[in-house]
Amino acid sequence: MTKTRILIADDSGFMRLLISDILSENEGMEVVGAAIDGKDALEKVKELKPDVLLLDMNMGEYDGIYAVKNIMKEAPLPILILSSVGNTNLQPIFDALQEGAVDYLNKPSRGNSKIRLIEDELIQKIRSVTRAKPMAVKAVTRNTNKHTFDGNSKYDLIVIGASTGGPSALEEIIVSLPSNLNVPVIIGQHMPTNFIAPFVKRLNKLSPLNVVVGAKNMEPMAGTVIIAPGSGNMVLAKKGKKIKLDFTEQQFREYNNPSINSIMLSAAVVHGAKTLGVILTGMGKDGVEGMKAIKEAGGYTIAQNEKSSVIYGMPKAAVQCGAIDKSIDIKEIGSFLVNSL
Secondary structure, three states, X not given: OOOEEEEEEOOOHHHHHHXXXXXXXXXXXXXXXXXXXXXXXXXXXXXXXXXXXXXXXXXXXXXXXXXXXXXXXXXXXXXXXXXXXXXXXXXXXXXXXXXXXXXXXXXXXXXXXXXXHHHHHXXXXXXXXXXXXXXXXXXXXXXXXXXXXXXXXXXXXXXXXXXXXXXXXXXXXXXXXXXXXOOOEEEEEOOOHHHHHHHHHHHHHHOOOEEXXXXXXXXXXXXXXXXXXXXXXXXXXXEOOEEEEEEEXXXXXXXXXXXXXXXXXXXXHHOHHHEEEEEOOEOOOOOXXXXXXXXXXXXXXXXXXXXXXXXXXXXXXHHHOOXXXXXXXXXXXXXXXXXXX
């Protein structure tokens, strides 16, 4: 069996040793080296050519951001962020993802020895990012222009699902949308609960649209982008003559809290043929049933194409089951959505 070769970059010798012990216990993984900061990580990546870099963020002058930026320029490979910085400030994590890191995992905040609490999740994340296609996302420019829409829009709702690689892909789409967007956007992004609010804050700052966290009884309005919270499975429901957000106790096989299928299946029921569905980069099959339902209801379905996907899992599954009308590069999805309206 071919082992996944991993380089660990962390300025704590104890942490490097602890992580190395955890990974070495797994038959499918091999730790090929360790680096003490971002500069050392760059040199070791070029020298050892690992399959995955496990990267801390806070490492003195040559930190994680330095490593991601320079590695993506000189020797790109899948990078998994493993850092405690996310317990207090998530902006560096989002910056690293924008520069090309694939995924992230918080170190436990209660001390280095607690790293074993996330052992299973760490192994799973490494397996996931090993299949990723590393790519830096170009800086996105805020769209402050207004768009001329027809009096009656062809669609009433844009619903988007994303997982691994999604934060950067979503930034690219949301920032490209015009300030006078005439429909609401609802998003299900697989993300730890504590990451949602900072991500919403970041998108709200980048976009002229109003970006918010979804809440019970909220009414989706034109020009508003709603991100599903990670505390439950969100749905759209008709309440009298209005459509509002609610949550379901139903559990979904592919993923829960937030389930993309939960959002999309309810959108297909409530909005039917007036739904624009989008499935973006990510592992697994969450959103596939939802996209199928939107297409069967007469709505239009879009998948991020393989070339621009960090992990071509969810889009590929949706394409293979015939649920997709069109596959598009991430750079073009925003303008395609606007023109579809």
